[in-house]
Amino acid sequence: MPSDNSYVNIAAYKFITFNDTVEKRPQFRALCEELDLKGTILLSPEGINLFLAGLRESIDRFLAWLRSDERFADIEVKESYSDRQPFNRMLVKLKREIITMKNPLIQPEKGRAPAVDAKTLKRWLDQGHDDAGKPVVMVDTRNAFEVDVGTFNNTIDYRLEKFSEFPEVIAQHKDDLSGKTVVTFCTGGIRCEKAAIHMQNIGFDSVYQLDGGILKYFEEVGGEHYTGDCFVFDYRTALNPKLEATATVQCFACRAVVTPREQLSPYYIPGKSCPHCRKEMREPAQAA
Known part of the structure; x- marks a missing residue:
């Protein structure tokens, strides 16, 4: 069970006509800053996509505000928990699509x-x-x-x-x-x-x-x-079937996923390199 100090991580999206994204963007940003939430919210004419983390009360207040807009009254949210804030900053972005497929016939x-x-x-x-x-x-x-x-x-x-x-x-x-x-x-x-x-x-x-x-x-x-x-797109990198963070990490240098076994390699230097970096550096020399 999460403790009172656990961060609640939420992921949600909804496809819906959302033509007032420009007007809504500063409202989203102001509320998230007030509630000390961090993560990313994508606003698009086709809907909304969000990944946020904060304390329970703040998350509940955000969701109550979001659902007060009838377009998002029934938005479904997936939750998990972490012992620290998984995001470094709060971003509210305007996008053409909330997930890029480059196919405008998808509605x-x-x-x-x-x-x-x-x-x-x-x-x-x-x-x-x-x-x-x-x-x-x-x-x-x-x-x-x-x-x-x-x-x-x-x-x-x-x-x-x-x-x-x-x-x-x-x-x-x-x-x-x-x-x-x-x-x-x-x-x-x-x-x-x-x-x-x-x-x-x-x-x-x-x-x-x-x-x-x-x-x-x-x-x-x-x-x-x-x-x-x-795999999840925050500091936890990966969740197991119990929705718990695992020991898997992502390389700061090349962004490759580094498993616990790969972290035993001498080429894994946190924040600097990993075995995947080493492999990429070797391949041109071997090809030559």
Whole structure:
């Protein structure tokens, strides 16, 4: 159980028409500064995406204010806890998209792709098929370095460098997924929601998004059918299925994820280098 001094970390998003972002931005910033919250809020004509941390009372006051806007009254929030503030500053940014896909035809507000909740997905994975008897295929929509920290067993990983690559890649593999039920997933739900809608738009007839992403799955059913941890974009780097911070870190120099085993390497110098840096430095010399 978190203590009274624990920081509450929240992640939330909602696709909704949000045309007054310029006017709202200073209000968001002022309230977060007043409540001593830190993190990042993205405001876009297609909605909102946020990662914030603060003490319980401050988080509750922020959410009450946000939900007083009827557009965000039903926004769903995922929570975890930490013993210190995971963010260094507070940013409120205006963006064209709250998650960049470079596909303006994606408008989740006009209709979501079907979602599968964590308990139902676990049951499907337990039995090896969905309720209609079709085999279930998991498609990871995250970037390759995130997947390397942990993912669902037997998942399809297209080694994406950035999410905007997804539309082209999934089109190339459409025939491979024919006759199967596809479940897209990501950290918190936002990327897999856009991905599933895009897949519907190009003709996939049985595709779901994992509602709430990996973090909601951990919260509701734990880590069954999942190997490793879940990368998160703050100082904790990764959370285990109990939503606890792990010993995994990110290299300050090259931003690679450094596992506990890799931290034993003499090339791992906190704040300066890691084995991944060393490998990158060696490769040109070896090629020569």
